[in-house]
Amino acid sequence: MDSLAAEVVELRAKNDQLNRALASRTVIDQACGMVMVLAPCSSQRAWDLLVDLSQHCNVKLRTVAAALVATAEDEALPEQMQRELRGALRRLHAAVPR
Structure with missing residues (x-):
C-alpha cells in the first residue's frame, strides 16, 4: 500500500507541475502575440525577442511574459525591462532585411 500512496x-x-507549465505557456503565447503586433514580426522572432529580453534582464521567460501581458491592464513594465525591450526591438529591426 505504501508504494501506491507514493505513486499517488x-x-x-x-x-501540478504540468498545470503550472500550461499556465506559463498561455501567458508566454499571449506575450508573443503582443510582440508580433508591436514589432511586427513572425512568431519565431517574437519568441526569440522574449528569450533575449529574459536573458538580458536575468529573469525567467514566464516572468517577462507576465510583465508584458500585465501592461494590457495598465500596469507599468519594470524600467529595466522597458530599456531591454527597446534594445531588443532595435536589434530585431536591425536584423530584418529591408
Whole structure:
C-alpha cells in the first residue's frame, strides 16, 4: 500500500507541475502575440525577442511574459525591462532585411 500512496503523491506532483507549465505557456503565447503586433514580426522572432529580453534582464521567460501581458491592464513594465525591450526591438529591426 505504501508504494501506491507514493505513486499517488508523485502523480499529483507531476499534475501540478504540468498545470503550472500550461499556465506559463498561455501567458508566454499571449506575450508573443503582443510582440508580433508591436514589432511586427513572425512568431519565431517574437519568441526569440522574449528569450533575449529574459536573458538580458536575468529573469525567467514566464516572468517577462507576465510583465508584458500585465501592461494590457495598465500596469507599468519594470524600467529595466522597458530599456531591454527597446534594445531588443532595435536589434530585431536591425536584423530584418529591408
